[in-house]
Amino acid sequence: MSTTTPTATDTQLALHDITVDRGTGPVVRGVDITIPPGEVTALMGPNGAGKSSLVLAIGGVLKAHGSVKLANRELLNKRPERIRQAGIAIVPEGRRLLPELTVADNLQVACYALSSTDAKAGVAHALELFPELEKRMNLPARSLSGGEQQMLVLAQALVSAPTFMLIDELSLGLAPVVVKRLIPTIRTIAETGVGVLLIEQFATVALELANHAYIMDRGRIRYTGTADELKNNPELLQTSYLLSGEAAQPGRSS
Numbered sequence: 001m002s003t004t005t006p007t008a009t010d011t012q013l014a015l016h017d018i019t020v021d022r023g024t025g026p027v028v029r030g031v032d033i034t035i036p037p038g039e040v041t042a043l044m045g046p047n048g049a050g051k052s053s054l055v056l057a058i059g060g061v062l063k064a065h066g067s068v069k070l071a072n073r074e075l076l077n078k079r080p081e082r083i084r085q086a087g088i089a090i091v092p093e094g095r096r097l098l099p100e101l102t103v104a105d106n107l108q109v110a111c112y113a114l115s116s117t118d119a120k121a122g123v124a125h126a127l128e129l130f131p132e133l134e135k136r137m138n139l140p141a142r143s144l145s146g147g148e149q150q151m152l153v154l155a156q157a158l159v160s161a162p163t164f165m166l167i168d169e170l171s172l173g174l175a176p177v178v179v180k181r182l183i184p185t186i187r188t189i190a191e192t193g194v195g196v197l198l199i200e201q202f203a204t205v206a207l208e209l210a211n212h213a214y215i216m217d218r219g220r221i222r223y224t225g226t227a228d229e230l231k232n233n234p235e236l237l238q239t240s241y242l243l244s245g246e247a248a249q250p251g252r253s254s
């Protein structure tokens with residue numbers, strides 16, 4: 001009897017030739033991105049490049065053309081619940097919490113499709129990564145600081161023990177000290193085997209965490225390479241938005 005060993009293509013999340021049209025023409029055009037397990041892949045680019053639209057398409061929220069494959073299964077245009085069950089968790093831009101519900105209830109809501117055993121284990125794992133939330137469990141989500149709210153949305157994504165996490169704008173609106181707090185946890189999440197796609201406006205944050213980086217502009221991927229290559233060639237970054245109009249580091253304006 002032969003045994004099958006998983007190959008690299010079985011374990012990675014492969015986006016191929018993704019095109020998304022939001023009604024006024026394509027905003028994502030023929031995008032290819034490979035997200036390996038156990039590491040952070042950065043997706044950078046200016047406002048309106050199409051990053052959020054891409055993430056929403058992978059999450060099943062927007063219709064798209066192309067292919068999203070995980071372990072030889074096609075996931076594009078499946079329902080959001082189905083995509084989550086396949087192990088892909090989306091952290092959308094804008095920290096959409098239920099503001100009047102407590103932290104505990106927001107976590108419970110994220111557990112709706114899990115057995116009680118899995119929900120308990122998932123919440124315990126999320127709180128291990130974000131112990132700050134433990135003291136806040138009975139407070140309404142609206143009373144949390146911006147950083148705590150970001151921890152809560154990350155924790156909501158983590159309760160289902162995803163194999164891939166797509167995080168849209170990790171550091172948006174957060175103080176540098178809060179971003180510093182989040183970085184090692186994102187690294188830890190990847191070290192446990194999760195493949196992370198990190199959409200991040202700050203090059204320093206993205207490149208500190210990522211192994212590979214993609215730069216997207218006007219719907220297309222304009223650069224693909226290692227994060228080290230980008231770090232060592234700032235002129236590559238200068239060709240995009242990263243050092244031109246916006247701050248490259250949280251808390252700094254150009």
Ligand SMILES: Nc1ncnc2c1ncn2[C@@H]1O[C@H](COP(=O)(O)OP(=O)(O)OP(=O)(O)O)[C@@H](O)[C@H]1O
Nearest residue numbers: 022023027045046047048049050051052053054093
């Ligand atoms: N709800 C919407 N309906 C129609 N078009 C939209 C909608 N939201 C965004 N767009 C358009 O889609 C294009 C891509 O926007 P998207 O938000 O995906 O880019 P982004 O790279 O994530 O930028 P940002 O960092 O500003 O969110 C833009 O031209 C934007 O105007």
